Amino acid sequence: MFETVIGLEVHTQLNTDSKLFCSCATSFNAEQNSNTCPTCLALPGALPVLNKEVLHKSIMLGTAIDARINKTSYFDRKSYFYPDSPSAYQITQLYTPVVEHGTLQIDFKDGKHKIIRINRAHIEADAGKNIHDGSVSKVDLNRAGTPLLEIVSEPDMSSSEEAILYLKKLHSIVRYLDISDANMQEGSFRCDVNVSIRPKGDKKLYTRVEIKNINSFRFIEQAIALEVERQTIAWEDGVYDEEILQETRLFDQDKQETRSMRGKEGAADYRYFPEPDLRPAKIDDAMLEKFSKIPELPDKKRERFISEYKLNEYNAGVITSSLEMAHFFEEMIKEGGTPKTATTWLTGELQSRLKGGLTLITSPVSAKTMGELVNRIDDQTISGKAAKEVLDYLMENDLGVDTIIEKLGLKQVTDMGAIEKMCDEIIAANEDKAEQFRAGKDKLFGFFVGQVMKASKGSANPQAVNEVLKAKLA
Ligand code: ADP
Ligand code: MG
Ligand code: ZN
Numbered sequence: 001m002f003e004t005v006i007g008l009e010v011h012t013q014l015n016t017d018s019k020l021f022c023s024c025a026t027s028f029n030a031e032q033n034s035n036t037c038p039t040c041l042a043l044p045g046a047l048p049v050l051n052k053e054v055l056h057k058s059i060m061l062g063t064a065i066d067a068r069i070n071k072t073s074y075f076d077r078k079s080y081f082y083p084d085s086p087s088a089y090q091i092t093q094l095y096t097p098v099v100e101h102g103t104l105q106i107d108f109k110d111g112k113h114k115i116i117r118i119n120r121a122h123i124e125a126d127a128g129k130n131i132h133d134g135s136v137s138k139v140d141l142n143r144a145g146t147p148l149l150e151i152v153s154e155p156d157m158s159s160s161e162e163a164i165l166y167l168k169k170l171h172s173i174v175r176y177l178d179i180s181d182a183n184m185q186e187g188s189f190r191c192d193v194n195v196s197i198r199p200k201g202d203k204k205l206y207t208r209v210e211i212k213n214i215n216s217f218r219f220i221e222q223a224i225a226l227e228v229e230r231q232t233i234a235w236e237d238g239v240y241d242e243e244i245l246q247e248t249r250l251f252d253q254d255k256q257e258t259r260s261m262r263g264k265e266g267a268a269d270y271r272y273f274p275e276p277d278l279r280p281a282k283i284d285d286a287m288l289e290k291f292s293k294i295p296e297l298p299d300k301k302r303e304r305f306i307s308e309y310k311l312n313e314y315n316a317g318v319i320t321s322s323l324e325m326a327h328f329f330e331e332m333i334k335e336g337g338t339p340k341t342a343t344t345w346l347t348g349e350l351q352s353r354l355k356g357g358l359t360l361i362t363s364p365v366s367a368k369t370m371g372e373l374v375n376r377i378d379d380q381t382i383s384g385k386a387a388k389e390v391l392d393y394l395m396e397n398d399l400g401v402d403t404i405i406e407k408l409g410l411k412q413v414t415d416m417g418a419i420e421k422m423c424d425e426i427i428a429a430n431e432d433k434a435e436q437f438r439a440g441k442d443k444l445f446g447f448f449v450g451q452v453m454k455a456s457k458g459s460a461n462p463q464a465v466n467e468v469l470k471a472k473l474a
Contacts, residue, residue: 002197004228004233005205006163007155010170011148012180013126013188014057020125020147021048021278040145040442042087042394047277054123055148055283057179058098059291061149064173065118067102069292071283073123075275083139084128092150094272097122098281104153104173105299106165111313116166117154123281124148133412143284155194155205158431160224164217167191168321172298176323184215193220195227197235210248211258223251227258301326309339324360328367342374349388353395365394372401380461386410413460416468419452422460423468426451437473448473 019026020124022039038046062069076094099121106114126148128141151170157163171189174182182189196208209227214220227249234243296304298320305326306318320326325346331343350370354363373394377387382405388405397404405411412418426448427434437444452465 001200002228002232003200003202004160004224005155005196005208006157006160007194007208008153008157008163008166009192009194010151010167011126011190011192012174012182013175014054014064014147014149015178015180016051016053016057016147016415018051018053020054020123021143024145026146027142030142032138033142035142036144041141043084048091050278050281051147051395052287054149055098055281055287056291057177058121058123058149059283059288060177060179060294061121061151061174062099062102063292063294064177064297065099065102065104067099067118067120067121069283069288070096070098070100071288073098073281073283075123075278075281076272077275079271084130084136084141084144086128086141086144090125090127091275091278092124093122095274104166104169106162106169107317108165109314109449114156114162116156116162119152119154121149121151121232124150155196156209160221163193163224166220167217167220169298170324172321176297177294184217187215188403190215191220193223195224195226197228197231207244207246207256209244209246211247211251212261214251219251219253222253222256223258226251226256227291230258285321288425305329309333311339311343315343315347319343322360326369328360328363331367332371332374335368335375337371337374337378341378342371342464345370345374345377345387345391350392353391364396364398365391367399369394376401376405380412380463381405382410382412383458383462385458386412409459411459413456416464419456419464420469420472421462422452422455422470423448423465426455427472434473445469445473 011243016026017023019040022037023038024035024040027035039048059069073093074096075091077091078090078094079088081088097120100119102118104116104118106116126143126146128139128144131138131140153166157166171182174180174189180188184190186326190213193211194208194216195211196206198204198206209231211223211227214223231240231244234240242459245263247263248261250261251258302316303341305311305320306313309316311319317328318325329342330348332346333339350363350365354360358364373387373390376382377384382390386405389408389410390401393399393404393408394401399407430448430451433444433447437448448469449462449465452469453460453462
């Protein structure tokens with residue numbers, strides 16, 4: 001039997017206003033090659049100057065993952081030639097990165113946890129983009145020189161489930177800290193997956209294969225499964241040494257295969273050497289103190305939601321997995337509704353109605369309005385069923401909750417006199433069934449509840465109906 005060994009490298013694009021070593025804007029959706037200057041175009045003689053904001057954000061990340069933050073870190077030159085990198089090298093941090101030796105906790109569904117070690121997080125410059133357009137290829141350098149923080153895990157994950165939990169946790173931390181947009185589709189949170197296998201119990205690390213730039217959690221899961229299968233078959237067929245090489249592979253989602261892209265370069269191939277154009281990056285005490293004050297992170301927030309709002313572990317995890325949802329929830333609660341009802345209506349009813357690219361941020365129904373709706377359910381003004389109608393209406397119309405309840409005539413009848421009258425009428429119209437019920441046919445109770453609810457067009461308070469019927473049929 002084999003076990004899977006996975007290590008992840010995540011490139012997260014820092015959301016600074018300007019680039020890493022020049023003052024060009026980082027919004028690379030601008031007109032092609034418009035956000036460029038002699039430095040990021042690598043014109044001879046132009047010198048890089050470090051953007052301090054990048055250090056600030058590195059300190060925040062380092063604090064969040066309990067890492068060592070190096071007060072002096074160094075830049076190195078990694079040589080490679082590719083058209084989207086006009087300097088023919090990348091400035092990165094090989095020997096002494098800004099952040100080292102962190103940890104990140106992942107949480108399983110059954111309540112268990114595991115600590116994944118993070119080897120390092122280092123600062124580096126992004127490349128531009130090659131755009132292949134028919135028979136020609138173009139280069140857009142708007143992205144060249146954008147700051148990246150590459151976060152490198154130890155090979156501590158042993159399944160795709162663990163890898164995805166790690167990525168989702170890291171993603172949510174980065175978003176909580178607001179140091180990156182971390183948009184996977186747009187490439188501001190990119191992941192390289194390193195995979196190997198080994199006989200269960202073996203502590204040795206075997207040949208790793210690196211799968212580059214997979215841009216969704218689902219594809220990462222598929223790529224790992226395919227690669228593990230390929231390596232396992234090779235091992236079992238006795239051709240592991242010939243077929244499993246340290247190389248970079250590409251995941252093809254259509255063909256559902258990974259295939260060789262290039263042999264994996266060793267560090268020597270890159271001719272790393274200390275970057276001569278930059279001084280060491282210095283972090284002083286004042287800077288460290290200021291930026292290590294970070295906001296409440298997902299784990300802490302989850303614990304607080306459990307103790308403060310009495311949510312169960314699962315719901316607290318779902319709601320705090322994104323900062324947007326946690327905010328939304330707390331805004332809802334401010335309106336006075338119970339956390340329990342708010343949870344159901346946020347994670348269930350509202351989420352299922354957010355389609356076609358709508359998110360909590362662009363939701364047509366605000367947190368305040370959702371809070372009001374929850375309030376009206378909790379104080380029994382409307383039934384849960386009626387509330388669904390109100391929410392459907394709110395998705396299309398920007399009106400107040402009470403106005404809609406009024407307009408759609410959904411107010412729940414809690415007037416006991418009215419409910420008693422309805423119950424009397426239903427019992428009178430079904431004397432035979434009432435007799436059978438009294439004679440012991442308990443199942444008929446549901447029939448009476450159903451009839452009264454129907455007569456009230458769903459507006460009667462079901463709890464009150466139950467009580468009244470119980471008394472009258474006794
Ligand atoms: P490179 O930039 O050459 O890919 P890094 O040191 O930046 O090298 O990243 C190596 C990644 O591969 C790390 O995430 C590490 O945990 C992982 N890794 C190393 N050895 C193995 C292995 N045998 N199986 C799986 N992952 C591995
Ligand atoms: Mg790598
Ligand atoms: Zn520039």
